[in-house]
Amino acid sequence: VKPLFQNIAIVGLGLIGGSIALELKRKKLSPRIIGISRSAENRREALKLKAVDAAYSRVGSFLSEADLVILAAPVKAILPLLKNLKGFLKKDAMVTDVGSVKGEIVRAASRMKGFHFIGGHPIAGTERSGMKAAERDLFRGRKWILTPAPGTSKPCLKRLTSLIENLGARVVLMDPGEHDRIFSAVSHLPNVVAYALANAVASLEDPDLPRFAGSSLRDMTRVAGSPPEMWRDICLSNREEILRRMRNFEGVFGRLRKAVEKGNPSGLFKFFDQGRRFRKKLEAQRTL
Amino acid sequence: VKPLFQNIAIVGLGLIGGSIALELKRKKLSPRIIGISRSAENRREALKLKAVDAAYSRVGSFLSEADLVILAAPVKAILPLLKNLKGFLKKDAMVTDVGSVKGEIVRAASRMKGFHFIGGHPIAGTERSGMKAAERDLFRGRKWILTPAPGTSKPCLKRLTSLIENLGARVVLMDPGEHDRIFSAVSHLPNVVAYALANAVASLEDPDLPRFAGSSLRDMTRVAGSPPEMWRDICLSNREEILRRMRNFEGVFGRLRKAVEKGNPSGLFKFFDQGRRFRKKLEAQRTL
Numbered sequence: 001v002k003p004l005f006q007n008i009a010i011v012g013l014g015l016i017g018g019s020i021a022l023e024l025k026r027k028k029l030s031p032r033i034i035g036i037s038r039s040a041e042n043r044r045e046a047l048k049l050k051a052v053d054a055a056y057s058r059v060g061s062f063l064s065e066a067d068l069v070i071l072a073a074p075v076k077a078i079l080p081l082l083k084n085l086k087g088f089l090k091k092d093a094m095v096t097d098v099g100s101v102k103g104e105i106v107r108a109a110s111r112m113k114g115f116h117f118i119g120g121h122p123i124a125g126t127e128r129s130g131m132k133a134a135e136r137d138l139f140r141g142r143k144w145i146l147t148p149a150p151g152t153s154k155p156c157l158k159r160l161t162s163l164i165e166n167l168g169a170r171v172v173l174m175d176p177g178e179h180d181r182i183f184s185a186v187s188h189l190p191n192v193v194a195y196a197l198a199n200a201v202a203s204l205e206d207p208d209l210p211r212f213a214g215s216s217l218r219d220m221t222r223v224a225g226s227p228p229e230m231w232r233d234i235c236l237s238n239r240e241e242i243l244r245r246m247r248n249f250e251g252v253f254g255r256l257r258k259a260v261e262k263g264n265p266s267g268l269f270k271f272f273d274q275g276r277r278f279r280k281k282l283e284a285q286r287t288l
Numbered sequence: 289v290k291p292l293f294q295n296i297a298i299v300g301l302g303l304i305g306g307s308i309a310l311e312l313k314r315k316k317l318s319p320r321i322i323g324i325s326r327s328a329e330n331r332r333e334a335l336k337l338k339a340v341d342a343a344y345s346r347v348g349s350f351l352s353e354a355d356l357v358i359l360a361a362p363v364k365a366i367l368p369l370l371k372n373l374k375g376f377l378k379k380d381a382m383v384t385d386v387g388s389v390k391g392e393i394v395r396a397a398s399r400m401k402g403f404h405f406i407g408g409h410p411i412a413g414t415e416r417s418g419m420k421a422a423e424r425d426l427f428r429g430r431k432w433i434l435t436p437a438p439g440t441s442k443p444c445l446k447r448l449t450s451l452i453e454n455l456g457a458r459v460v461l462m463d464p465g466e467h468d469r470i471f472s473a474v475s476h477l478p479n480v481v482a483y484a485l486a487n488a489v490a491s492l493e494d495p496d497l498p499r500f501a502g503s504s505l506r507d508m509t510r511v512a513g514s515p516p517e518m519w520r521d522i523c524l525s526n527r528e529e530i531l532r533r534m535r536n537f538e539g540v541f542g543r544l545r546k547a548v549e550k551g552n553p554s555g556l557f558k559f560f561d562q563g564r565r566f567r568k569k570l571e572a573q574r575t576l
Contacts (some may be wrong), residue, residue, distance in 0.1 A: 036538050123502050127567075143500070153456050182500050183487055190504040195563035196483055201473055202538040202566035210573045213433070213474045214411050216511045217570065220478040222568040223504045228560035235556050245488070246545045249411050250538070252488040256480060257534045266525050272516035275483035278490035279512040282505065285498045 003034070004163050005030045005094075009066040009080055011059065012210065013037040013046045015125060016098045017072030018134030021051035023167050026136055030224040034062065042131040049133070063088035071097035076233035079108050082117075089115045094156050097119045100183065100230075101237040102147045102176035110149040116156045119147040119176060121170060121183075127225035140168035147176040184241035188234055189249060191223050192242065292380075292451050293318045297354040299347065299369055301325040301334045303413055304386045305360030306422030311312040312376035314424055319384050322350065330419040351376035356451070359385035363408070364521035367396050370405075377403050380445050384408045388471065388518075389525040390435045390464035391431050398437040404444045407435040407464060409471075410457060415513035428456035472529035476522055477537060480530065482517065486512040 008030045010017045025028055035052035036059060037043050043055035063085055071078045078097050094116045099105055102119045109117040124142040144164045148157050161171045198221045201209060235242055259267040296318045298305045312318055323340035324347060325331050331343035349376045351373055359366045366385050387393055392405045397405040412430040436445050447497045449459045486509045523530055547555040
């Protein structure tokens with residue numbers, strides 16, 4: 001079988017970019033895979049693991065060989081990267097990204113000419129980062145959102161979909177704005193809550209506290225182990241939707257605080273019972 | 289070896305009471321174990337698993353045989369239970385509890401006469417509940433807080449400590465007020481935040497949301513699967529400390545919301561970086 005892409009360049013060799021490279025190589029999905037990363041450590045690690053055939057510290061003329069470029073950088077770095085590299089691309093090259101916010105990127109990239117851009121977001125990841133954290137099978141059974149724009153070429157969308165399915169993920173097509181609305185609720189809000197909880201407990205400055213942390217505090221702060229630049233960028237890029245969710249959360253939390261102030265047993269029971277019902281609904285859904 | 293206690297009564301056959309019974313039996317730590325539970329299902333299950341030698345639906349004269357009574361009920365049920373059963377106790381029987389809040393219970397129980405009370409709190413558990421959720425090894429390697437009062441008998445404390453160590457846990461002695469202060473931060477706050485997050489996402493009433501929930505929302509709401517009555521009681525019983533933590537959390541969360549409003553990159557980075565540092569500190573600690 002002829003591979004879908006003869007030459008794939010991955011810009012960013014962190015957890016996501018690195019895991020894509022590993023899986024492309026393992027499944028022999030492309031004869032040549034190039035990694036671009038500013039981090040010497042990530043480049044070294046990618047070469048050592050044979051996840052890439054070559055690694056560069058910055059974009060350059062070698063990109064003119066690529067059929068597909070995957071931008072796997074923090075959300076706010078993606079558009080500047082795209083502007084830097086588009087002069088090197090061969091005509092009709094395909095470009096996709098893996099950013100957690102889609103509206104801003106897709107709006108800007110769809111206006112650029114000379115290449116085919118399709119926004120993407122694999123719903124996979126852990127709180128770890130860097131090529132060292134890359135995992136085979138990271139995408140197996142996971143959803144991978146693609147956000148085609150009105151002018152997106154159908155054959156390009158089909159090729160990219162095939163590649164992603166070969167990585168083990170299931171492609172879901174979504175409008176970029178709809179994506180940002182949904183993920184502000186199911187991902188961005190939980191993550192900022194985790195960081196706020198970690199900051200709140202840290203602000204108590206009690207050296208005894210971590211020693212007595214049980215599984216609840218551990219679970220509730222796990223995602224706060226992610227790189228700060230990633231969440232800074234997501235908050236800047238999906239600001240309006242995240243603000244809406246944060247204000248809603250503040251209102252809900254304030255209602256609970258008032259029920260505690262009043263020592264209102266039935267109000268407290270109702271609140272906790274509703275929370276539990278939602279949790280049971282989540283449990284009933286297959287894990288992504 | 290002579291067992292530490294000839295007859296142990298466990299009031300409440302839920303996750304904690306049930307797991308204690310299973311482990312006492314498995315390790316042959318007492319020749320006779322009696323379970324008391326209002327739930328016919330929990331009694332049936334406990335008998336089926338041979339976790340208890342006999343099961344009753346309510347306290348009664350059979351308690352006069354018990355050397356040790358373990359109260360494993362929701363926090364607000366413990367003092368009413370103790371008042372109901374103390375008339376049945378033999379002179380100098382020992383009583384302990386497993387409630388997640390200690391001040392209120394220890395203050396009241398220490399004033400009662402005719403038996404030896406020592407407050408306890410095993411730092412173990414899952415979000416599941418009932419005798420069906422009971423696990424052997426639930427306490428292995430976990431901390432188990434005991435909160436002796438000034439008048440607590442030293443030999444009683446020693447016997448109870450030995451029993452708990454035989455269950456696989458490590459006993460930590462703590463002042464009841466200190467306990468409630470520490471656990472409001474490391475347990476009660478994370479749990480109420482989880483319920484608030486579940487309520488906030490549920491309030492959006494978008495049937496699509498659970499389908500796209502990734503691991504962050506799942507992690508962050510896991511503990512909201514716990515019984516509502518448990519958290520109602522903890523909030524009522526440790527109201528002041530929990531309110532203090534909730535207000536502090538609201539302040540911290542409000543600071544983050546303002547940084548998002550302003551689109552302040554360095555403020556956001558600093559906030560997420562501080563959260564991550566605390567998380568790393570937690571990871572460096574042994575899991576309880």
